[in-house]
Amino acid sequence: MFSQNYRMFLTVFLSTIFFSNIVFADPTDGCELGGNELFVTTDGVVLYNAAEPIGGFQFNVDGSGVSISGASGGSAGDAGFTVSAGGSTVLGFSFTGATIVAGCGDLTVLAFTGEISGLSGIVVSDPTGSGIDYSYYSGPITGCTDTSACNFNSEAQEDDGSCTYPEENYDCDGNCTAEVDCAGVCAGSSAEDECGVCDGPGAVYECGCSDILDGYCDCLNNTEDCNGDCGGGDDGFQFFDECGVCGGDCYLSEEGNCPDGQGSNYCDCDGNYEDICGVCGGDAVDGDECGPPAITDGCELPSNNLYLLDTGDVLYNSDEAMGGFQFNIDGTTTSGASGGAAEDAGFTVNANGSIVLGFSFTGASIPAGCGTLTTLALAGDATGLSGIVISDPLGSALDFEYYAGPVIGCMDMTACNYNADAVWDDGTCEYPEENFDCEGNCLIGEDCNGDCGGSATEDECGVCEGPGAIYDCGCSGYLECWDGTEVCDVADCPDQPLENTTLWISDVSNNQITVNLFNEEALAGFQFSLVVDGAVGTLTGASGGSAQDAGFTVNAQNGIVLGFSFTGETIPVGQGVLTVLDFVTEEELTNAVFDLTEVTLSDVDGVAMDFDLGEPFLVGDVVLGCTDDSACNYDASANFDDDSCDYSCYGCTDEAATNYDPDATIDDGSCFYQELGVPSNLIATGGDSLVNLSWDAPSIDCDFQWDLCVESLIGTEYYDACSADDCDGGPGGACDGNVVPGLSDECGYMAELISSGECSDPCGGTNGGGDDGPCSSTFVVYGSDPTGTYYGDCWSDGTGYFYFEW
Numbered sequence: 001m002f003s004q005n006y007r008m009f010l011t012v013f014l015s016t017i018f019f020s021n022i023v024f025a026d027p028t029d030g031c032e033l034g035g036n037e038l039f040v041t042t043d044g045v046v047l048y049n050a051a052e053p054i055g056g057f058q059f060n061v062d063g064s065g066v067s068i069s070g071a072s073g074g075s076a077g078d079a080g081f082t083v084s085a086g087g088s089t090v091l092g093f094s095f096t097g098a099t100i101v102a103g104c105g106d107l108t109v110l111a112f113t114g115e116i117s118g119l120s121g122i123v124v125s126d127p128t129g130s131g132i133d134y135s136y137y138s139g140p141i142t143g144c145t146d147t148s149a150c151n152f153n154s155e156a157q158e159d160d161g162s163c164t165y166p167e168e169n170y171d172c173d174g175n176c177t178a179e180v181d182c183a184g185v186c187a188g189s190s191a192e193d194e195c196g197v198c199d200g201p202g203a204v205y206e207c208g209c210s211d212i213l214d215g216y217c218d219c220l221n222n223t224e225d226c227n228g229d230c231g232g233g234d235d236g237f238q239f240f241d242e243c244g245v246c247g248g249d250c251y252l253s254e255e256g257n258c259p260d261g262q263g264s265n266y267c268d269c270d271g272n273y274e275d276i277c278g279v280c281g282g283d284a285v286d287g288d289e290c291g292p293p294a295i296t297d298g299c300e301l302p303s304n305n306l307y308l309l310d311t312g313d314v315l316y317n318s319d320e321a322m323g324g325f326q327f328n329i330d331g332t333t334t335s336g337a338s339g340g341a342a343e344d345a346g347f348t349v350n351a352n353g354s355i356v357l358g359f360s361f362t363g364a365s366i367p368a369g370c371g372t373l374t375t376l377a378l379a380g381d382a383t384g385l386s387g388i389v390i391s392d393p394l395g396s397a398l399d400f401e402y403y404a405g406p407v408i409g410c411m412d413m414t415a416c417n418y419n420a421d422a423v424w425d426d427g428t429c430e431y432p433e434e435n436f437d438c439e440g441n442c443l444i445g446e447d448c449n450g451d452c453g454g455s456a457t458e459d460e461c462g463v464c465e466g467p468g469a470i471y472d473c474g475c476s477g478y479l480e481c482w483d484g485t486e487v488c489d490v491a492d493c494p495d496q497p498l499e500n501t502t503l504w505i506s507d508v509s510n511n512q513i514t515v516n517l518f519n520e521e522a523l524a525g526f527q528f529s530l531v532v533d534g535a536v537g538t539l540t541g542a543s544g545g546s547a548q549d550a551g552f553t554v555n556a557q558n559g560i561v562l563g564f565s566f567t568g569e570t571i572p573v574g575q576g577v578l579t580v581l582d583f584v585t586e587e588e589l590t591n592a593v594f595d596l597t598e599v600t601l602s603d604v605d606g607v608a609m610d611f612d613l614g615e616p617f618l619v620g621d622v623v624l625g626c627t628d629d630s631a632c633n634y635d636a637s638a639n640f641d642d643d644s645c646d647y648s649c650y651g652c653t654d655e656a657a658t659n660y661d662p663d664a665t666i667d668d669g670s671c672f673y674q675e676l677g678v679p680s681n682l683i684a685t686g687g688d689s690l691v692n693l694s695w696d697a698p699s700i701d702c703d704f705q706w707d708l709c710v711e712s713l714i715g716t717e718y719y720d721a722c723s724a725d726d727c728d729g730g731p732g733g734a735c736d737g738n739v740v741p742g743l744s745d746e747c748g749y750m751a752e753l754i755s756s757g758e759c760s761d762p763c764g765g766t767n768g769g770g771d772d773g774p775c776s777s778t779f780v781v782y783g784s785d786p787t788g789t790y791y792g793d794c795w796s797d798g799t800g801y802f803y804f805e806w
Helices: 002-013 074-078 340-344 545-549 702-712 719-723 745-756
Strands: 037-040 045-050 056-072 082-086 089-093 103-125 305-308 313-318 324-330 334-338 348-352 355-359 369-378 384-391 502-509 512-519 525-533 537-543 553-557 560-564 574-585 592-602 617-619 680-687 690-696 800-805
Touching: 037 103, 045 074, 056 074, 074 103, 082 103, 089 103, 305 384, 313 340, 324 369, 334 340, 334 355, 340 369, 348 369, 355 369, 502 574, 502 592, 502 617, 512 592, 525 574, 537 545, 537 560, 545 574, 553 574, 560 574, 702 719, 702 745
Parallel strands: none
Antiparallel strands: 037 045, 045 103, 056 082, 056 089, 056 103, 082 089, 305 313, 313 369, 324 355, 324 384, 334 348, 334 369, 348 355, 502 512, 512 574, 525 560, 525 592, 537 553, 537 574, 553 560, 592 617, 680 690, 690 800
């Protein structure tokens, strides 16, 4: 925590701010300064006035022969700052991340020689290392010092006569402070008359505040009855009955004195009844005689249909404007056409024989709608229309057809399957279940069980139809401590037998995260990050615990928790709840892992403390383990990865390979094979009690080993260079024998052969080895020469020997 803030602070110091020191008067207290100003007195006291907390500061001391030998005291000393002073430069910061609170007073006191004239190069940072704009005190602040003025300046030290004041009856924001009259004038004199009209004339109209309203015959809002009497005559207010008689008593739906006094259910004033088909005066007695109603108007047709009546009227119903029409008359002929919507639109209609054609010379159109298209003069009985062609105003065809019969279906508009085109109700209407609409949506609200119109409610614990707070711990049962004991509050758990200072999460519940601490020495500050896997949430605050008891300020935001004391208080040695974090999640917690990272604990000297971290806190059915199925220790049952994946089982599994790895269980394709020649010229020389064996060193195929190296570089940026005849760029370039060795095991072995002088560098570099060639690295000497005169450790020509003695 400290090192990061310290780096940020030093970064700010890279850019210094120079300020001209103009002294008007010497303040004696930092609170006499303006906001974010510094001042140094002639006796070395650095005054300050800070509008926000200070995380660090730096400045130069100006003057004649000034040399700063030290600095102490002041708010910097109170905050535990380290203040370094040397030459003319003063630097103050905190190793523990402490800050100087916003305020004013003495920042620090300088020990110096010479004459101080001011400060320059002032750099001040906030607790996060960001620069704060500071300046050197340049004299008293002038401005308006009258607190009743609109432009009162609380920081002004001298009044400059600039005060401004509000207009009478208004405040400084232009708000009226007096009563506003009915005309909206502040402190105005306008008033409403007895009719509620601002500055109105009063009740001067026929009815007082108004004239008689339209539709009424007096000021009491009465109307005339059917006899013309306003509000009714001596016999009361008279109405027309259903047969048109003023004051009559013939009402077809009630028992009454209709034409012949025979009672109710008449359908007209002539004494007729409706037959079974609903025809007034009809004689049908069987429903089969009814059938669908006859079409008498185009608006009874389905959309985009034509229909020809016996009278010659061509009925239509169109959902789009028509720019022209043509059709044939079936069963008879016509001698002309007139009237209808076609004539209203100014169409020219040619009707001759069995063909009718309608169009407009002016580009007019018949608007979308329904009614009579035109009326034909028929020569006989027509059976219908055919060959119908209807176009829109742009000449595109509209899909029209001849009405072939009534559409039957549900005609109740309140039904779910209402058919707007139906002209005959077939009794198929369907209706929604009570309290639901046709889409199955509840219309009266659902209870906590999701039942429409249900009465279930949540108890005080938020449980639907729950029993309430009836458990030992209120709304829930006991919490289990680390040792298996049960408590209602995790703070009541017994202390754990810990050996080292330890920080851990002890509980996650009810949108709160409890963080516990066991500390072996006093704690002056702490910082850690919260990491949550399996849930999305936000830290909104922190409270309680030993941090609050010690008066710590604890900030919790953006996943980072920071605790410290402005007054230098510490958390004493002990074990218990450090703090409780408020954690708001977007969804209910199911399975999640809560852990602490990037932890820093500071002692009273600001030194980082050694500590242990507890295990992550698990919520729900969590199984930790390696979840990478390519790892050696993959755990199929794990649902959260704990960073334990191990890949050490990969390697060369071929026992015949040069780099065979007996511990590898999965071959990773890294095997390579070193080919050596067979030793030759084996000679045995007899002697007294000994036999000497000598042979030529085995030969090595250098070209073959170089080819293996080059092939291992396929897919890398070195392959093209190394595979070129002249090793493009080498030596010292892209394919230098001294560079390539680190790229693969094959090239590493080739480098050893080049270094030992057993192979030349294909890229033209120099070989290693001695003047006469090296000893064989493949063969060793066993035993010793007891005389010390016959053989050395190695022959200079590169051959080797075994020495046997019996």
